Amino acid sequence: MEDLVNQWIWRQDFWLPPGVTWQDIAEGTAGSSRHPVPRDLLISLPLALSFIALRFVFERVVALPLSRQLGVRDRVRFRVTPIPKLEEFYLQTKKQPSQNEIMLLENLCGLNQRQIQNWLRHRRKQDIPSSTRKFCEASWRFVFYLIVFSAGLVSLINTPWFWDHRECWRGYPRQPVAEVQYWYYIVELSFYLSLLLCVPVDIKRKDFKEQIVHHFATIFLIAFSYCGNYVRVGTLVMLIHDSSDILLESAKMFHYAGWRKTCDILFILFATVFLVTRLVVFPCRIVYTTIVDSLEVFLPYPGYYFFNGLLLTLQVLHIFWAWLILRMIYKFVFLGKVERDERSDVESEVDEVGEEECSWERKKGVFNSKLASLSNNCVLNNLTNQRRKMNSRTPKAR
Template identity: 55%
Template sequence: MGVKEKYRRIAPPQPTLEKIYTTQHRCPKESDLLALSKQCDMSVQEVTIWFRQRRNQDRPSITQKFCEASWRFAFYLLAFVAGLCVLLDKPWFWDQKECWKGYPQQVFLPSQYWYYMIELAFYWSLLFRVSLDVKRKDFKEQIVHHIATIFLIGFSYCANYIRVGTLVMLVHDASDYIMECAKMLNYAEWRKSCDTLFVVFAVVFLITRLIIFPNVVIYTTFYHSMEIFQPFFGYYFFNVLLMVLQLLHIFWAYLILRMVAKFVFVGKIDKDERSDDEESDRTEEEEDGRMESKSASSTSHIGVLNKMTNGMKSKSNERNKLPKVR
């Protein structure tokens, strides 16, 4: 798909700075920069550029991001198709009151079992790999989301909330594969296709997470379930976890709407609002240019000063040669 790596400047070997980077600070403060510059016989700007280059070396490459997005796209797409195959012929997919008919003694079909186990295994894998995958700005929100989802799947399995649980998983898988596909196109620099697919993702996300999820899924767990049985501990626990998910949906919808606003007013989508930005080499080039211009200006100033002092010395020498007059 034409995925190309960006050129990254490699930080020159500096054992002292490397030790500080690996053991203490990745972004040292100004006071630390001054101390390190004296210790390593480097300027403060050179130390700052070294740390920036070193941080960029540790950031995931475009290929790694593309592979991660490809894997998630494949899973979410297959999970969504499998969820549709499992639920399309079920009565509770069309009428949510059927979720509670005959509860708690409901038949647990093999297709529902495998749908549950595969989804549960996938979210466990996301939780285990969250520190190894591409780190984003919503790192903490991702952990909360994965933990809440695992608790939801596990508790709904134990409490036999299987029918509602399948609806929750299907709603979440409806937009995720579109987002991952848009990321793949973004990494491949297919700008127009990425922007178009992102708009589709934004529409699907807002409909499924902010309209269908609260008005259909949460509504049936709050009100329809009350018509069949009286609330117990599981009723409150399950609904609290659903509300946690809904709060995360609102947070992510805010980020998505910010990106949509940029797309509408600017005309393109520069980056994922959740992603951790790579510190570009342009800043390094600009700082290098500033350093060169400063050194050039300083040398020019020195040259001018030398000329002035030499001129003054020559004049004084000429005056000394003249005869003294009382």
């Protein structure tokens, strides 16, 4: 089975530079504690399941009491009366019904159009995740990123490639892998696998598709960089990404708790770190060294294009998120506050829709009242003018 996997999946001519084999990597690191082997990554699957179980315990034992201590409050939402036909329609579509669908629901439920729309609007509001749930999710990610970033920084700060990125390729592919770097890889890979497995139950945000692409690109990057012994570059990529994620998740936590000033300060720090690390350090140092500096050691090969293609995919996502952050900065500077998260939950759009409906109803009422007053004024003016004409004709008749 291992020979079959190596023949069809871990093909040396695809994953490794010309003239380099898996045996070369193993022999070149024979005196070290560990050398990269593709089967080492299999341990990440049970660890990912362990992360999911640990997250379940953490959110209920640690995050939930912490949310109450920080003052997280959930909105009291109206509970709709169960109507089987409407519930079935809602679970199937979860979208705004068309006019034809509303007419069909009127015949099935015996309700008018306005009652059906109100029921569906309140039903969508019931599915909006509570602030406590969002706080627990953010706190779990914050704790993980804080621990992993701290451990990664301590393990890399004394390495030569941390300061000089050209050292990432010195002696390649015969580069030993330290035990702490191996576990750094395995823990990060297991965590992103757990995030991917939890996608169906996690809170969906407006950049849901971009997050899925990010998770897949990150998983492939970690797996490929380990198997191809790009561990030095891979550790730097993970460290850069974790640095801003800590501030993002902490800002979310204080936002859900209602600590506006603390949230604004953390948001400014997050925006600064994100823009510097993702738009300056990552493309100018990491992507540059993998595209340009690596060619001093080996010629381009299929894995070279695959690895750099994934890095450029991450960079496109960085630009997309940087645009959202700059929009929030604009609101913060010119409006005095961040009105809402540009990556807010998809379900939160329901509140906006409801507010738009209410505002439209108010505008409609005002508009109708103005039309009524205008028409009344027109009628009164006509009557007044007609009375004046009659009064002016009376003396002549007399």
